[in-house]
Amino acid sequence: MIKGFLEKQKAKGKLLQAFRSGELYLTYKSGKNTHLILPIIHYVGIDKEAQLLTYVFSIPLGLDPKEVIKKRWLFEQQFGQNLEIEQENKRFTLKIFGKSYPKKLKWDFEKLTESFEGQIPIPCGIDRHGRIICIDLVENPHLLIAGFTGSGKSTQVRSILATLIQYFSPEELELWLIDMKMVEFQFYRNVKHVKEDIVVKGKDVKPLLQKIDDELERRQELMFNEGVTHITQLKEKQPFIIVAIDEVASLPNDKEIDEYLVEISNRGRALGVYLILSLLRPDSKNIDSRLKGNLTCTMGFKARDRINASVIGMKGAENLAGDGRFLMSIPDYDDLVELQAPYLSEKGLEKLLKDYKKTDEEIKKEVEQKQIDEVKGELSEKNIFGVLDNEKA
């Protein structure tokens, strides 16, 4: 009890010292003496388990509240950089975190998913309290990963896809990948979860999206026939489908492509089809506003400037440190939360994926099956013409 009191007094003294040395006070003279009117400290909270020190203080009437925000350096000098200041009129809450983000959070499947309880795990990262955040894509359908060059988008996509591949069997999850830069998704070639060829050419984008659209139709019909409202309620389980597109802005400029994407974002959530998109510059030219409105989960990595950050509602993303730091709004949290993304290198991914690739034998069989299907298709076309010819005769 006494120990706690003394600790609080000591903590109070430290803050008062900061006010003094940063001249965060008003003065008045009486006679020869100058008196200081310091801010009043209303509350000091020490949470040892969370390693969190909280102060609530208010500044004297007449002192500009902006001064406190401007003098953030003052608190940093006294308490270190790992702090937060919130303002409500002339009242401030100052939080000082003992734990800081690790410089790197190594991607670790077990650690990232151990407390996950939903259906599709999206490992996000670690917060300043050391808590791992892993959200459910079913609850937060469609994900946008935005950020400037080198901010960590591809690394995050890598960590998410690696987690999903390890979490689901190929019967439970299908990945449909589009990568116009031809660099990010090459590693996933011949992975069992990747059902269609990875699209790397503009001309192949529309046919793939058309196929997804057909699948949406098929699923909707199934649900209609069984009278259910969500894909998970069907008698025969359908795999989740994730359509991942690296750099949406590099897709061909085509109204129909935009429409397909909007369509997936509208209907996919009930049908088990979800988008994961990455985007360098989130301005309105690069992403349809209807599509943007349907992406319920956004990760804002370091943005080029304030405008780019605010377009996707990630105010402050322009000030992030880079190297996998990002902002995100998380269910049950009021504000945007800053997180450190896990790190998985390309080499690490390659090593991991070895266990999930098709064997040469399986690839050969698939190629043969494709050829048979093509020949069958050609034959049936010929038949139709044959019938037509007969009719003419």
Ligand SMILES: Nc1ncnc2c1ncn2[C@@H]1O[C@H](COP(=O)(O)OP(=O)(O)OP(=O)(O)O)[C@@H](O)[C@H]1O
């Ligand atoms: N989570 C992370 N932890 C630590 N370092 C990271 C993390 N993410 C990215 N980095 C560092 O930043 C570099 C660039 O990351 P990445 O390639 O993911 O960026 P990007 O946003 O995809 O860039 P581009 O727009 O050029 O494709 C990485 O090579 C790595 O050094």
Ligand SMILES: [Mg+2]
């Ligand atoms: Mg990238």
